[in-house]
Amino acid sequence: xxxxxxxxxxxxxxxxxxxxxxxxxxxxxxxxxxxxxxxxxxxxxxxxxxxxxxxxxxxxxxxxxxxxxxxxxxxxxxxxxxxxxxxxxxxxxxxxxxxxxxxxxxxxxxxxxxxxxxxxxxxxxxxxxxxxxxxxxxxxxxxxxxxxxxxxxxxxxxxxxxxxxxxxxxxxxxxxxxxxxxxxxxxxxxxxxxxxxxxxxxxxxxxxxxxxxxxxxxxxxxxxxxxxxxxxxxxxxxxxxxxxxxxxxxxxxxxxxxxxxxxxxxxxxxxxxxxxxxxxxxxxxxxxxxxxxxxxxxxxxxxxxxxxxxxxxxxxxxxxxxxxxxxxxxxxxxxxxxxxxxxxxxxxxxxxxxxxxxxxxxxx
Ligand code: 13P
Ligand code: SF4
Numbered sequence: 118x119x120x121x122x123x124x125x126x127x128x129x130x131x132x133x134x135x136x137x138x139x140x141x142x143x144x145x146x147x148x149x150x151x152x153x154x155x156x157x158x159x160x161x162x163x164x165x166x167x168x169x170x171x172x173x174x175x176x177x178x179x180x181x182x183x184x185x186x187x188x189x190x191x192x193x194x195x196x197x198x199x200x201x202x203x204x205x206x207x208x209x210x211x212x213x214x215x216x217x218x219x220x221x222x223x224x225x226x227x228x229x230x231x232x233x234x235x236x237x238x239x240x241x242x243x244x245x246x247x248x249x250x251x252x253x254x255x256x257x258x259x260x261x262x263x264x265x266x267x268x269x270x271x272x273x274x275x276x277x278x279x280x281x282x283x284x285x286x287x288x289x290x291x292x293x294x295x296x297x298x299x300x301x302x303x304x305x306x307x308x309x310x311x312x313x314x315x316x317x318x319x320x321x322x323x324x325x326x327x328x329x330x331x332x333x334x335x336x337x338x339x340x341x342x343x344x345x346x347x348x349x350x351x352x353x354x355x356x357x358x359x360x361x362x363x364x365x366x367x368x369x370x371x372x373x374x375x376x377x378x379x380x381x382x383x384x385x386x387x388x389x390x391x392x393x394x395x396x397x398x399x400x401x402x403x404x405x406x407x408x409x410x411x412x413x414x415x416x417x418x419x420x421x422x423x424x425x426x427x428x429x430x431x432x433x434x435x436x437x438x439x440x441x442x443x444x445x446x447x448x449x450x451x452x453x454x455x456x457x458x459x460x461x462x463x464x465x466x467x468x469x470x471x472x473x474x475x476x477x478x479x480x481x
Contacts (some may be wrong), residue, residue, distance in 0.1 A: 129189045130166050138163040142189060148426065149419050150185050161446040162189035168453045175209035176449070177224070179216035180394040181414040181441040184423055186215060190449060196395035197223075197269050198284040202478060204228055213452055217440045218460075219245045222273050225460040226470045227478075233460040236452040237443035242270050244379075247349030248307035250274030256304055259326065260337070260345065264295050265304045267473065268311060270351075273462050275306070276470035282477040285311065285378050286393035289318045292344065294480055296321070301342050307349030313382045314391065316344045353438045354379035357412045362387045365410055365431065372431060373406040377413040384412060401428055414438045 129145070132138040139159035146155060162185070169176060169190070177200050178191035187194060193203045197220060204212055204224035211232045214221035219242055221235040253265060253275055267279040268288070276282060283291040288305075292315055295303050305312045309325070316323035321342040337343045357380050365372055375397045376388035385391045390400050394417060401409055401421050408429040411418045415434035422430050451457065462470075 129162065130192065132163060132166070135160050135163045138166075138189070142185070145188055145423050146184055149423055154185065158185040158189070158446055161450055162186075165190045165446065165450050165453060168450070169213075172211055172453060173209055174211035174213055174453060175207055176213045176215060177203060177207075179220060179441065180398065180417050180420060181438055182215050182420075182444060183416050183442075184419045186444065186446050186449065187416070187420050188423055190446070191215065196284065196286055196393040198286045198393065199395055200224070201227060201269065201284070201474065204231075204233075205478065207231060211453075211456075213449060214460075215444045215449060216240070217242050217245075217438075219270055219272055221460045222462065223269055223276075223474060225462060226273060226276070226467050227474055229467055229471075232456065234452045234456065235458050235460060236445070236448035238458040240440045240443045242440055243352040244268065244270040244308050244349045245272050245275075248275055248347055250278050252347075253278035253306065256306075256326070256345070260302065260304060263302045263304050263345065264300055265306065266291055266295070267306045268308050269474075269477075271307060273466045273470045276473050277466045279306075279470075279473040280476065281480075282473045284393060284477075286396060287477070287480060288315045288378070291477065291480060292319050292321075296342055302337055302345060303343075304345045305347075307347040308379060309346055309348050309350055310354070310381050311378050312344055312346035314378045314385050316346075317382060319344075351379040353414055353436050354412070355381065356436050357381075357384050359383050359387045361412075365433065369408060369410075369431065371407040372410050373404070373408070374410045374412065375400060380412055388412065401425060401430075414441060416441070 129141045142155050142159050175192045176190050178187050178194045201223050205227035212224050213234050214224055217240045221233050225233040264280040267275055267282055269282050269284050292303055322340045323344045325346050354377055374388040375390045376385050378391050410431040415437050418430050
């Protein structure tokens, strides 16, 4: 099932007044958001929900959105793959993407006749910023015929040079798909840690040709099956360490630790589960444990607790994504009022980028 907002039936979204919006928000978020904020945010949420209906707009919110936005104005929530699928099928005139730029670009590429708005113009991503289309062209010249897999956390110019995109929830599946078709080498961009985690899962060697002074032993032709990686990193997930995990386990021996695959392979191995943001949410919903710790962006733990108040979540998190954090209710309202910031891309880039996204969506 597509990821309808967790607040279904969408009572907050359909509330008839600011007072009703506030009451419903309090019922869900009182443990997480201070009351004075709820009062202020209920007013914004009510205005957004009204205007959204008037303009035939839909709000797609990534799982990292702050709780008072995530649980109040979003029509759909999800991880990158779910939101890509939803945006491809949307019939709304306007898609407001409460996430970061590469996600809004993906929505535009998949559904080019819609107006796609990103509420904060500068909501970027350290992974997407680590690589350009020119870098990919150079790699393709160096490794002719080797298929290029790019994480969706890339901009459209990179996707235009890519054979097939992937997200954290299907990365290993995409690489296996190519290797099953007989490709012994796959270029996998740009996340170093995700590439290493995928290589471990698929059971293949990983090399980094972009690094200076490659050794003779680093020649990809020496290996039966190999992933050629890049050196991008998520500025949030690279901060988690094995030491953090050891310290938490010393204090809470029964904790279940979930890590996003953008964390280092050492962190992923020291955790109990690794998966996309949706897969982590589903794990907490479906697997009963005394307590959980999420090694990912902080807001997600709050969002899960709001929906599952009976679950015990260790809220030790201090790592917010500075880009996701830019998306506020204030800016979402301004986006609707002033039709900003519209995503526009050159036709040629969009057409080539769409092929790499379509290939990804075909793999189930
Ligand atoms: P998901 O696809 O798992 O939601 O990840 C997106 C992201 O940016 C993680 O940092
Ligand atoms: Fe990019 Fe990391 Fe932020 Fe996700 S959490 S948007 S990968 S910087």
